[in-house]
Amino acid sequence: MITAGIDMGAKTIKVVILKDGQIIGRGNVFSGFETRESAEEALRLALDEAGLTLKDIQTIYATGAGRKEAPHAVNDITEVGADARGIFNLFPKVRTLIDVGAEEGRGIKCSAEGKVIDFVVNEKCAAGAGSFTESMARALEVSLEDFGKISLTSNKEIPMNAQCAVFAESEVVSLIHAKTPKADIAKSVHDAIASRIISMVRRVGIDQEVALIGGVAYNVGFVDALKRGLESDVIIPENPEYIGALGAALAAAENTN
């Protein structure tokens, strides 16, 4: 059986192709303005990697903020449901799942059967999402990759307003003018984001094991801050940004005769 999952994310569209439960193809494209075209492109990349054509796919499910717009999808599931399915497939012992994407951060409490027991999302607040880290990296004039790395070289604790991305950016500007080293500012920002995420996830309770998915999982500075804040280790699957798409593909497989 071959199924596919399309995660129509706010910033990027990810596709996963599954064959008998194994991932055989992936695609990742910026969402842009024409999301349907971007989804077609992501699907094409995944099909190329898998060596398949669209006709070979039996069922496609979608997830993500734009899931209703996904081409070729016969059904859709929410990001919360997709994330839980995806992580359960890879790490069935995860009980607390943290997903930090471009526009949203989510905390999901999972049962031993991989079902969603409870969930929480940062609503309008951007301070717990990937776009916040990007704007902070821009403020420091470093690449996103370096932004995470340099924060690991600091051991200072500089309190930062964790409540609002706009206020945090003005604080960064003030710190720059005060000649604060970039590394210290970067660490402070990551600590603030992690703090925001952790306090949100505490609403659903934090039980081991804890996993982190979403594009922000690549940010080593954020991961370090999250582990320190949780005082525990965190599982980060390979290709963490694809877990939602994987969950959608799995849902497609479950519902295909």
Add this chain to the structure above:
Amino acid sequence: MATKEIKRYKSKPFDCWKLAKEIRANHYREIAESRTEGGKKLLIGGGTESMIGLPAGLGDYVFFGGEPYSASFSAGSPQGAVECMEATESYGLARDLCSYFRNYVGSLLLNKYYFGGPFPKADFYLQTHFCDTHGKWYQLVSEMVGVPYFSTDLVPYRWDETEEGKKQKLEFLSGQLLDAIEWMEKTTGREYQDELLIEAVKNEMRSTSLWAQCAQLNQNIPAAMDEKSMYSFYILAVLMRHKPEVVRFYEILLDEMKDRVANQIAAVPTERFRLLHDSQPPWYALHIFRYLEKFGVACVGANYEYGLSGGWDYKEGEYLRPAKPLQDQGWPLKTREDACRALAYWWLEYHVLARGIRFSGPGKNNLVMKEIKDWNCDGLMIHLNRGCEGLATGQMEIRLALTEAGIPVMTYEGNVGDPREFDEPRTLARIDAFMESVGLDMIED
């Protein structure tokens, strides 16, 4: 708990719904007409969680309650409500203040009455400190309009109030009500007729008790009333619970509810999951309750619309039931003092929502748990409402208590009156995710 089978119940609109609309429309027309040239009726402004019946002894008057007016504005004209909010903010008031207050003050500043014509300015304002905003709202408005203002302090019973505490709070409130009457006599120059007050107080207790009985009948499976219908019905107690036509309306509604329950007539024909709601709704987005119905979910009520005007007899761990009007409990109601004492007692003893605005913690959690149980609810839907601090008191504690008890809870962020603070696509996405988590697919698309 949730069932997966889709049973279809009989359903039909309420026969008395049109009557409810008519009574409400007449009330708002009466307010406008009191300000027309030659209008002799006294117009008194203030909060409806207040002494709306106390001026009854003055004779002919109409009470213009600010909160339901603001709710109507937000529901009927979200863009208009935004204009009011912006006018209030331009005046210099903070955006994070109560949105009912901002809507009302904006209406006054723009001189725009939602129901048509200029904004009706009251002859005086009368207010109970039902919440912290109410404590200042009508003081500010009376200064803006340039008319007198009188307020009373309301100190609700704590969840674990002592008998001595109850006695003191009752004396405090009933004394202030008597002071308010004296003040109104001096301010208006009108002679106060105690028998009219006594009648108004009896009506208030009767109306709120009848509405509580209607609400209690919604414990039935299937629920006879849906959330949107309830908003059309509860509002009459809020606006005019002291009037005989409202007593009569609730008698009619109660009969219809009994008939619907006896004949298994449902508000949501595919009811298979029941939610209790917490806090006011986002008035400009009531269609989210219709969206829930697409999943076979019936929102069977909320502490808000059931309890906003009081009328509930609650003993923690034992019962939550409609309160019996004091005239039926043998209370003396012959004098002004009797009436003020009865009214004060009715509010303090039977207004559990007022307690919840002030005091959170186990007391409030237990009340919500009781409501969940009695109304046969499968979960709770909490509106994290930025527009009303009072009703937001203790919401996250409630959420924690319920999830620890294994009861599914969903939250959504918004604002009771300010559409700018509501993200509809995200709210619907939350609902979708919650429905998925409790195993419900959409029945109708």
